[in-house]
Amino acid sequence: MTQLILEQALNGLQFGLMLFLLAAGLTLVFGIMDMINLAHGSLYMAGAYLAAAATQASNSFVVGIGAAMLATAILGALLEITLLRRLYARNHLAQVLATFALILIANEAVRMIWGAQPVPLNAPDALSGPVNIAGFFYPAYRLLIIGVGALVAVLLYVLVTHTRLGMWVRAGASNREMTEALGINVRLLFTIVFAFGAALCALAGAMLGPLLAVQAGMGESILILAFVVIVIGGIGSIRGALVGSLLVGIVDTLGRAALPSLLSLFLSPEVASNFGPALASVLIYLLMAAILFWRPEGLFPARA
Amino acid sequence: MNECRTTLLEVSDVSKHFGGIYALNAASLEIQTGEVHALIGPNGAGKTTLIHVLSGTMLPDAGRVVFAGKDLVRRQMHERVALGLARSYQITNLFPRLTVLDNVTLAVQGRVRDWGSSFSFWRPFSVDSAIISEAYDFLGQVALTGVAGRRAGQLSHGEQRCLEVALVLATKPKLLLLDEPMAGMGPEESARMVELIESLARRVTMLLVEHDMDAVFRLADRISVLVSGSVIATGEPAAIRADSEVRRAYLGDIE
Amino acid sequence: MRPTKYLTLFATLLLVGSSVQAAEANRTSLKVGLLSTLSGPGAGLGVDIRDGFNLAVKHLNGRFGGLPAEVIVVDDQQKPEVAQQAVEKFLKKDKVDFMTGIVFSNIMLAVGPPIFDSKTFFISANAGPSQYAGEQCTPFFFNVAWQNDNLHEAVGQYVQNKGFKNVVLVAPNYPGGKDAMVGFKRFYTGRVSEEIYTKLGQLDYAAELAQIRSLKPDAVFFFLPGGMGINFIKQFVAAGLSADSQLFAPGFSADEDVIKAVGAPMLGMFNSSHWAHDMDNAENKRFVADFQKDFGRLPSLYASQGYDAALLIDAAVRDVKGKLDDKEALRKALEAKHFKSVRGDFKFNTNHYPVQNYYLRVIGRDAQGRVTNKTMGTVFTNHADAYVAQCSMK
Amino acid sequence: MGLYESSKRRRVAAAITLASLLALPWLITALDQGFYISFASRVLIFALAATSLNLVIGFGGMISFGHAAFFGTGAYCVAVLAESGIVSAALAWPLTMALTALLALLIGAISLRTRGVYFIMITLAFAQMVFYLVVSLKAWGGDDGLSLVRRSIFGGLDLKDDTTFYFVVLAILALVLVALDRLAHSRFGRVIQSIRENETRMEALGYPVFAYKLVCFVIGGALAGLAGALLVNQSGLASPNLLHWMQSGTLMVMIVLGGVGSVYGGVVGAVLLLLGEEILAEWVPHWPIGLGVLLLAVVLWAPLGIAGLFGWGRSRE
Secondary structure: OHHHHHHHHHHHHHHHHHHHHHHHHHHHHHHHHOOOOOOHHHHHHHHHHHHHHHHHHHOOHHHHHHHHHHHHHHHHHHHHHHOHHHHOOOOHHHHHHHHHHHHHHHHHHHHHHHOOOOEOOOOOHHHOOEEEEOOEEEEHHHHHHHHHHHHHHHHHHHHHHHOHHHHHHHHHHHOHHHHHHOOOOHHHHHHHHHHHHHHHHHHHHHHHOOOOOEOOOHHHHHHHHHHHHHHHHOOOOHHHHHHHHHHHHHHHHHHHHHHHHHHHHHOOHHHHHHHHHHHHHHHHHHHHHHHHHHOOOOOOOOOO | OOOOOOEEEEEEEEEEEEOOEEEEEEEEEEEEOOOEEEEEOOOOOOHHHHHHHHHOOOOOOEEEEEEOOEEOOOOOHHHHHHHOEEEOOOOOOOOOOOEHHHHHHHHHHOOHHHHOOOOOOOOEHHHOHHHHHHHHHHHHHOOOHHHOOOEHHHOOHHHHHHHHHHHHHHOOOOEEEEEOOOOOOOHHHHHHHHHHHHHHHOOOEEEEEOOOHHHHHHHOOEEEEEEOOEEEEEEOHHHHHHOHHHHHHHHOOOO | OOOOEEEEOOHHHHHHHHHHOOOOOOOOOEEEEEEEOOOOOOHHHHHHHHHHHHHHHHHOOOEEOOEEEEEEEEEOOOOHHHHHHHHHHHHHHHOOOEEEOOOOHHHHHHHHHHHHHOOOEEEEOOOOOHHHHOOOOOOOEEEOOOOOHHHHHHHHHHHHHOOOOEEEEEEEOOHHHHHHHHHHHHHOOOEEEEEEEEOOOOOOOHHHHHHHHHHOOOEEEEOOOHHHHHHHHHHHHHOOHHHOOEEEEEHHHOOHHHHHHHOHHHOOOEEEEOOOOOOOOHHHHHHHHHHHHHHOOOOOHHHHHHHHHHHHHHHHHHHOOOOOOOHHHHHHHHHHOOOOOOOOOOEEOOOOOEEEEEEEEEEEEOOOOOEEEEEEEEEEEEEOOOOHHHOOOO | OOOOOOOHHHHHHHHHHHHHHHHHHHHHHHOOOOHHHHHHHHHHHHHHHHHHHHHHHHHOOOOOOOOHHHHHHHHHHHHHHHHOOOOEHHHHHHHHHHHHHHHHHHHHHHHOOOOHHHHHHHHHHHHHHHHHHHHHOHHHOHHHOEEOOOOOEEOOEOOOOHHHHHHHHHHHHHHHHHHHHHHHHEHHHHHHHHHHHOHHHHHHOOOOHHHHHHHHHHHHHHHHHHHHHHHHHHHOEEOHHHHOHHHHHHHHHHHHHHOOOOOOHHHHHHHHHHHHHHHHHHHOOOHHHHHHHHHHHHHHHOOOHHHHHOOOOOOOO
16 A cells, blocks of 8 residues: 555655746746746747657757757747737736737647647657666656756755845845846846746656647646646745645645545545545645635745 | 813724834824824834724724724724725825716715715716715815816826815715825925815814924824824923923924 | 638539539539547547548549549547537538548537437447447438447457456546446456546546556556557556556557557557458558558558548448438438448448457567557457447337 | 716717627528528627626726636536426526526635735636536536537527527627616726726725625626526537636637727627637638737737727727
8 A cells, every 4th residue: 555655645746846847937937027927838838849859859858858948948038038028017917818829829839830739759768667666666757757856946946045146036026126226137137037937847848748748738737737836835936836836746646546535435436436536626726725815925925 | 172072083002013013002092073183203103004003904913993982993994984084195096097076976976874885787877966066066175176077197296185185075084084195295285285174174083194394283283293103292282392202202402 | 610621622613513503403512521639639540530531532533422522621629619619510501411530429429419400421430429329329320430339348358258357447537438448348247446537638647557556457458549548558668567467458549540659568468459451351452552652651440440431421422323312312322331341341230330340459560570460360250239229220 | 098988989889780780690691601690699699708707807807817617607507407407598597697696706705805916816726626626527527518408498489590599699798788888887887997996095985895896796707607508508518618717818818809898898809809710710721820919919009909999998088
């Protein structure tokens, strides 16, 4: 039985860390420039497609991911300079709609370039088998994802808390006007942050591509989860994004796995099998509504 | 100054702190019906915080506020306005994109006890001529009838400050909380505002928070001095001017 | 509303022909509405049906029973409401004479009623829901593929013969998935330790695989069409489960589209099908050769069904000599099916579902070393579906 | 901008459009294009849904990102009622509006405690909750949605006939627009628009702001429920896609295209989007890119929407 719980917990951790890659970029964009960017999911999709193309061209998974991250970072910077920069002063409705338009454009552009069918992106052969640690089997590729996710989390945490750039970013997140008043070129800072966020999205897209499918519209569902994460964690706070993503990752995975059997203990199996998955999929939204109800600014509000 | 004054507002030991800082520290104050009670004090003394607590924007951490015999503890702002306790804003806070007339008619329309609730979905407002004419009266009181049709955002700073007062008057308050009405005004504009307040003084009780000492000593029946969250003295203007405590803590050496 | 792609071979003649034709006896042209899933995880299936159908139209050089054919292709995006709008347009705007192509049973059930009410014949190249084989059977529904349960029944029969004791079943939570579970258990009477229903379109099976590992089955039967099957097999092998559980699937979770994406890990996997690309009859050889020439890949069983659907329409239109408005005659012509199918002979049951043989296949390497299916033997001969008794049509 | 004063010119324009819409079915049957009558009904139904959102966002200033929850729930309610025998529109539709109003009350009461961006996020979260709950209920058809047993019976009229159904939808939309026009000028309408302009000041003038916003949110939800009821009758299928957050986004696109805060903004936006979609889809491959660019242009350079350009929007400066 412990194998099942340990395996499900690792699955939750893996999903949480991938969510963090998206949430980190999103919370900074949201926190510093107070901008809702629905097109963040499209950057994740672009990263997955570019990784698939680069991996096929160079038939090396690592080169593929590196190229995808670089290309998506440049794409993100260009997008920010040309369009998003005009949206900072606008109200949230305008931001929601402009980035909603970007989703329509991105999905169709991807269909135009790569066609409607999913594009193959396979994990490297070396990792296509399981790892056996003292009798405990776990897919090697998912361990790689956990490793990469954890590494990026630590790097990001150190970058944000112990470097000058990180200090500017946190200052920008808590009070943008004051940061500007201190002479920090917030425009440039923000383009860097946005490009960095785009690169993280590409990494998540490339890592999750083999597990899910690289297809048009793949960004939309994970985007909503990323928003739930940053709202729970507190908009603008990296620490909040990390805690939020792990919380959502584990609650969602364990909920889906344990809830149906948990409910069947005291409900009739028929009702439990029907109500279990429903409750599981709704769990994280209930969690978010509850947190917003008691702490309207999230767990670690950046804007003190 | 007639003798038979009854207490309209009683503030007893109200405290409010933000983290470690005490904005209000057991402040006590008592305002009698019909008087113009000025509240002065250095910047950061807690004047605006007190107005926030009285108007319901903020809940105090401790202490009681009784208005016209009713305890205001859990009452929301709109209930306090209905009871007759209305506030103006230090930073102009109007409806810039609505006409001056619309600004005032909204204030008049808000008085449920006179005009009933605004949950009416069918009858067009244009037929509420009674409200509109009353709004014109208030505009008359602040001499803004000439600009009734213009957008509030296009008025001069002085005119906007007068519109602020008109809005508060339109709610027909028993007690009017004026938060630095003369803020940012030139000499002749503030002179006009002082005359306006003087004309209102006869009809409504006022708590006047103001830095302009000439206006304060001219308008106030009584003055309270708030320093770092506590009321250190209350009395007639002459007594306050003479009070050494006040002079040292706040006025500095006037001579 | 997906962009509609017109495939008109005699564009000008046709446009003039179809717009001016009154309702006189025989018409000068014919329209077929091909609605299929061309995007999303199920896209591989729809694309094969479309390509198979178009290949047949090419072999018939653009004419069904002598009438020039206009095939209108629309992508239903695997969404019932998109399909519903496309069907409304087919019936009321384009006024198509035949419809075909739908992959998923949930979409078939959503758009079936309006099609049959408008007396338009639907030639299903894949979806074979149990409802239309049983009490909701209708003269206007023909299925050249199978009744959903059949392939699963064949695998159930084989797993039963091989004496597996502890089986786990995995299928998506939609009508096709339920039919799969019922079909498998009709012929496999051993212990089923768990029936796992996944979300239709789900791609990450980490949670389900962990559950399967804890159940320690000796065999796992899964029905996950298209991209879903691809991901399940890859993750199943990656989790190391293939060491102690034998994987089984119906034909459509182990055909060319899945093999192309997964490759080596599928070696040794058993599956059942009514068609295989190595069947030796003249029609099949020509079909497989031309399909490979035109599309550069081995045809899957969906392609064979798309091809047969076109041949059936052609044969029926020829029998009624173009009189498409005589629905009764058209129905008899379709039932008579005067055409040779690439899978060899089969005949329609009274509920218009096929009665045919089902073969066992195993995935191995062929002469050129390619990973593909090899026919092993026959599991069922002239096998009919289990719902025909409930159908009132005779 | 001022409070919404519909000029005489705008009322004349609306009357002309209404007259032309009345004649539309005969024009269509003359051209033997029966399909477009039910397509026209679909456009009018989405116009109603967009108008209901415009009441919440345009007039009430509450940027709700979960309006599809009410639109979809309305559709599902009618489908479920039809399955359990209640088919008469006189009973099913008002009941559906009541249920969606209750849902809006529930969601609004909690969401309206938050501000700004968090309100957008929490309405999105509630809509996702409704989406997942409905999708996982086997009794309501799960992923496949619930097909309508038969169209509602509307008094003596047989709604099965597309033209009759078209006129019923047109009548309902016209009624709602008249009611909205009256509401925009009523006391409630003035208060709601003033809350949008300056919420804190309205509270300081003695208005129970929370109550007004909640009532506006509930009216919007009920009207969206009615639109859902009509849509399931038009399409015959209550599908989970109606509850998807992209549907909420599409409704927002319509009111921005048409003109946020103008009574007819929702109608103009719905017609532009759906008609544009239908025309572009015929001739322009990859048409969503064109739509995306158009939307970007409107958001960046025509904040008052297309209607704003023609002076149909809110009263000009």
